[in-house]
Amino acid sequence: xxxxxxxxxxxxxxxxxxxxxxxxxxxxxxxxxxxxxxxxxxxxxxxxxxxxxxxxxxxxxxxxxxxxxxxxxxxxxxxxxxxxxxxxxxxxxxxxxxxxxxxxxxxxxxxxxxxxxxxxxxxxxxxxxxxxxxxxxxxxxxxxxxxxxxxxxxxxxxxxxxxxxxxxxxxxxxxxxxxxxxxxxxxxxxxxxxxxxxxxxxxxxxxxxxxxxxxxxxxxxxxxxxxxxxxxxxxxxxxxxxxxxxxxxxxxx
Ligand code: ZN
Ligand code: FE
Numbered sequence: 001x002x003x004x005x006x007x008x009x010x011x012x013x014x015x016x017x018x019x020x021x022x023x024x025x026x027x028x029x030x031x032x033x034x035x036x037x038x039x040x041x042x043x044x045x046x047x048x049x050x051x052x053x054x055x056x057x058x059x060x061x062x063x064x065x066x067x068x069x070x071x072x073x074x075x076x077x078x079x080x081x082x083x084x085x086x087x088x089x090x091x092x093x094x095x096x097x098x099x100x101x102x103x104x105x106x107x108x109x110x111x112x113x114x115x116x117x118x119x120x121x122x123x124x125x126x127x128x129x130x131x132x133x134x135x136x137x138x139x140x141x142x143x144x145x146x147x148x149x150x151x152x153x154x155x156x157x158x159x160x161x162x163x164x165x166x167x168x169x170x171x172x173x174x175x176x177x178x179x180x181x182x183x184x185x186x187x188x189x190x191x192x193x194x195x196x197x198x199x200x201x202x203x204x205x206x207x208x209x210x211x212x213x214x215x216x217x218x219x220x221x222x223x224x225x226x227x228x229x230x231x232x233x234x235x236x237x238x239x240x241x242x243x244x245x246x247x248x249x250x251x252x253x
Pocket of ligand 1: 056
């Protein structure tokens with residue numbers, strides 16, 4: 001699959017709005033926390049915004065949606081379950097829905113846990129995960145249960161065509177600190193931290209992240225892995241119990 005060209009546009013303190021061309025001079029954006037940075041990207045690229053995709057209702061992901069809709073006429077797409085707390089939707093979507101975005105197709109997945117109505121989008125080789133899955137981390141469980149969040153992450157790690165992760169925040173460095181604290185013996189985590197620090201020092205985003213790397217190294221995606229369970233002294237627990245343990249430790253870290 002040819003990689004989808006995507007641009008992480010920094011918004012607010014550490015959010016990314018993910019922008020991509022959809023063909024014919026048009027573009028889509030995922031989770032515009034603010035309108036102005038996205039407007040600047042559109043002007044620079046000479047593209048017209050057609051579609052605004054929202055993963056969940058938190059203001060740092062939706063703050064720019066209405067302004068962009070008003071200035072560009074772009075359609076707003078979000079979860080039907082969250083219609084009451086999202087900006088006015090042109091398309092209310094749910095699990096399994098498919099959207100046409102110019103040359104591309106987007107697939108909708110329900111991934112509750114961070115919020116009850118959280119959705120993710122798969123476009124080409126990219127997974128737009130919002131605050132469900134981060135590079136070397138995952139979102140806090142605000143609304144769903146720990147078991148529900150684990151089930152969502154279990155689904156995300158199994159999407160075969162998702163090769164690159166585009167998530168809502170630049171949290172990689174802090175997530176790697178915690179991952180290294182859990183598994184101090186894993187050299188790959190040190191390599192990843194060195195790379196991440198270098199990128200941040202140059203002002204570069206650490207994203208998109210490789211999904212293969214996340215499947216191999218992100219502790220939150222490995223709750224059923226005997227090696228990780230052994231390092232943590234959690235042998236014999238169910239994956240969702242292991243997830244609850246790791247999530248609890250991260251919340252207190
Ligand atoms: Zn959020
Ligand atoms: Fe967020």
